[in-house]
Amino acid sequence: MNFQHTDDRRMLADTLNRFIAEQYGFAARNTIAQSADGFSTQLWSRFAELGIIGALFDECDGGFGGKGFDIAVVFECLGRGLVLEPFLDTLMVGRAIALAGSTAQKARLAELIDGSCSVALAHDEPNTHYELARVSTQARREPHGWRLSGAKAVVQQGEQAACLLVSARAADAADAENGISLFLVPTDTPGVVVRGYRKIDGGRAAEVVFDSVLVGAEALLGVEGAGFSTLEHCIGFGVLALCAEALGAMDVAKDDTLEYLRTRKQFGVAIGSFQALQHRMAELLLEIEQVRSAVINAAAALDSARSVRERALSAAKYSVGRIGALVAQECIQLHGGIGMTWELPLAHYAKRLVMIDHQLGDEDHHLQRYIAFGQG
Amino acid sequence: MDLNFTPDEEAFRREVQCFLRDRLPQRLSDKVHFGRRLTRADMAEWHAILNAQGWFASHWPKQYGGPGWNAVQKFIFENECSLAGAPRIVPFGVNMLGPVLIKYGNEAQKRYWLPRILEGSDWWCQGYSEPGAGSDLASVKTTAVRGIDEQGEHFIVNGQKTWTTLAQHANMIFCLVRTASDVRQQAGISFLLVDMKTPGVEVRPIVTLDGEREINEVFFSDVRVPAENLVGEENRGWTYAKYLLTYERTNIAGVGFSVAALKRLQQAAATQLRNGRALAHDPLFAARLARVEIDLDNMKTTNLRVIAAVAGGGAPGVESSMLKIRGTEIRQEISSLMRRAMGVYAQPFIEETSLDHQDDIRPGPEEAENVAAHYFNNRKLSIFGGSNEIQKNIIAKMILGL
Numbered sequence: 025m026n027f028q029h030t031d032d033r034r035m036l037a038d039t040l041n042r043f044i045a046e047q048y049g050f051a052a053r054n055t056i057a058q059s060a061d062g063f064s065t066q067l068w069s070r071f072a073e074l075g076i077i078g079a080l081f082d083e084c085d086g087g088f089g090g091k092g093f094d095i096a097v098v099f100e101c102l103g104r105g106l107v108l109e110p111f112l113d114t115l116m117v118g119r120a121i122a123l124a125g126s127t128a129q130k131a132r133l134a135e136l137i138d139g140s141c142s143v144a145l146a147h148d149e150p151n152t153h154y155e156l157a158r159v160s161t162q163a164r165r166e167p168h169g170w171r172l173s174g175a176k177a178v179v180q181q182g183e184q185a186a187c188l189l190v191s192a193r194a195a196d197a198a199d200a201e202n203g204i205s206l207f208l209v210p211t212d213t214p215g216v217v218v219r220g221y222r223k224i225d226g227g228r229a230a231e232v233v234f235d236s237v238l239v240g241a242e243a244l245l246g247v248e249g250a251g252f253s254t255l256e257h258c259i260g261f262g263v264l265a266l267c268a269e270a271l272g273a274m275d276v277a278k279d280d281t282l283e284y285l286r287t288r289k290q291f292g293v294a295i296g297s298f299q300a301l302q303h304r305m306a307e308l309l310l311e312i313e314q315v316r317s318a319v320i321n322a323a324a325a326l327d328s329a330r331s332v333r334e335r336a337l338s339a340a341k342y343s344v345g346r347i348g349a350l351v352a353q354e355c356i357q358l359h360g361g362i363g364m365t366w367e368l369p370l371a372h373y374a375k376r377l378v379m380i381d382h383q384l385g386d387e388d389h390h391l392q393r394y395i396a397f398g399q400g
Numbered sequence: 401m402d403l404n405f406t407p408d409e410e411a412f413r414r415e416v417q418c419f420l421r422d423r424l425p426q427r428l429s430d431k432v433h434f435g436r437r438l439t440r441a442d443m444a445e446w447h448a449i450l451n452a453q454g455w456f457a458s459h460w461p462k463q464y465g466g467p468g469w470n471a472v473q474k475f476i477f478e479n480e481c482s483l484a485g486a487p488r489i490v491p492f493g494v495n496m497l498g499p500v501l502i503k504y505g506n507e508a509q510k511r512y513w514l515p516r517i518l519e520g521s522d523w524w525c526q527g528y529s530e531p532g533a534g535s536d537l538a539s540v541k542t543t544a545v546r547g548i549d550e551q552g553e554h555f556i557v558n559g560q561k562t563w564t565t566l567a568q569h570a571n572m573i574f575c576l577v578r579t580a581s582d583v584r585q586q587a588g589i590s591f592l593l594v595d596m597k598t599p600g601v602e603v604r605p606i607v608t609l610d611g612e613r614e615i616n617e618v619f620f621s622d623v624r625v626p627a628e629n630l631v632g633e634e635n636r637g638w639t640y641a642k643y644l645l646t647y648e649r650t651n652i653a654g655v656g657f658s659v660a661a662l663k664r665l666q667q668a669a670a671t672q673l674r675n676g677r678a679l680a681h682d683p684l685f686a687a688r689l690a691r692v693e694i695d696l697d698n699m700k701t702t703n704l705r706v707i708a709a710v711a712g713g714g715a716p717g718v719e720s721s722m723l724k725i726r727g728t729e730i731r732q733e734i735s736s737l738m739r740r741a742m743g744v745y746a747q748p749f750i751e752e753t754s755l756d757h758q759d760d761i762r763p764g765p766e767e768a769e770n771v772a773a774h775y776f777n778n779r780k781l782s783i784f785g786g787s788n789e790i791q792k793n794i795i796a797k798m799i800l801g802l
Binding site: 025026027028029030093282285286294296297299301302303305306307309310313314315316317318320321323324336339342343391392394395398399 | 401698725726789
């Protein structure tokens, strides 16, 4: 039993925390969050130079980490800084390629790890509501490849992505696990229509329409019709990453709120001396420690058998969904009026915490999934 | 980062499991399983079995007859005991007074009292709370006045203790008493050992809402206590009392109890029906069940993190407040779900004695036995040992610095 990170991971966290503290102050982050690109391509390259993207991948795939705890450490730091660069989708798409890709496809991992190729996962659809297997986008066989038709919802940083990992199906019912195929589609392929917009918590996303898009046979990732397990695998990494990101954001939200309780005076005393507020803060602390444990459980289970792994991931995402919203709401409330303002960093942590519940399945989705896996 | 026990710790865990399998009487674990009342003889029997193994005084160092376990071993032992349905060790003598005597008692006191705790010659209860001093413990009013007569130096004790758990079984009580009143509250308290057979000691039961007799009031009227029964120095009792209260409580989260109770709840949810299907497959019940299960999954790891920090030489004090709050909330939620799972059959309140005849049939499913009584009894968890609100005060002060 040992709950200390290895020296390597501690050094990684130190490096990343220092870089974020220097480069990602509140004003800088605000500018990046509202920029036309939605993230900083320049900082993205520098993250890559620091080896942060490489830490998300196994050595055999050109990285130097890739374990659950590597991912947790990196994303916890990213959460502390509300970093907007496309780590999450790079992780998910990269892990899908690493698992199921051909030799030629795997060769592209180097471009992901050095930051020169930006990618995004195009899986959610307008009416899927987090369901992993519900895919309506059609993939029709053509003599030399495939023709894709359909629409994908809220693709993260979709406008900047050079390549999308797209789920589509040629066969079976729209919610069947069988029949889903995955395709790597360059965004400049004719018929790919990307319509971008801002997100409430900063950065950008896009609706992507595939209007009879013709792709070559080499676009298929893995075995035709058997994409579900790859999808579950790579989204599992994404779920862990989001949970760790939330943990980092919660710690900052808690620290900021504590600082405020200590310094803000009403009726001539610090408001932190009021028991009504102390107990709410103590409750938040308890809940955040439960999230920390949930993230450890999920990271440790990443190499386990499917039901153990997926249960731990869903337990963590459920916990993060419930507690993230609680932390966000309570921290705003404990700040009072100032908590409602754009100028307060905390407000942006609160927004991110709540929006994390809207990515890769919310509290209810993962509770249901946890139950389903428990019932076998 | 490694959530697993070391091979040595795993071997120890198997040793404890084997011991429990061989030596824990089924009669006792059945009683625990069904929440039936344990008699004094039941508890004494289990204490003796543990003592024969040298495992009764799990917090004591070897030289006083303890096993000399580290924090991880203590946790494993307590966890496995609760998983197996072993009766809870009555903590007052062995886990509370023992460590205080070992740290603050004089040689004569250690030589006399410690072996008697191990053998079960004395049954101790705890004289801390008073009618006016619950969570505000330092305001004790029970007085002890020093005097001397032909039989020697002594204290005369007057006052009242309350919520005294299992005082009806005890022959000894350790008390916080006021020996000085002209000083700061905390500075005038002494720690006194009182023989309950002394004239002037009276125990009256307090029947709890579940019909149980577990707690008592203890009255002291001019009770003469020999001066040699003073532990440590006069007026320094607050220090000893705090030491006892903050004494490393590796099992405060009660994870083992919760895991065992959750298993019973899952079994019940698999057999009880609603809308023609098992409760476990009823979406609303399944959601309640899953929520507490996830909270417990998280809690287990939180608990291990604290144990690992203690084993590594860290200070456990304040984290035990977090474990206490969340651990008791989880235990209460599980007993609440057990009550819900039994539907209408939570209502019957059957006295053991009324089922003495062979042909008596208990109404409802077997798991429904005592289920509501147990739920009501478990409300105490968030009240005793420093209420959960007091624990939040401690967190606010000690961790959050508010």
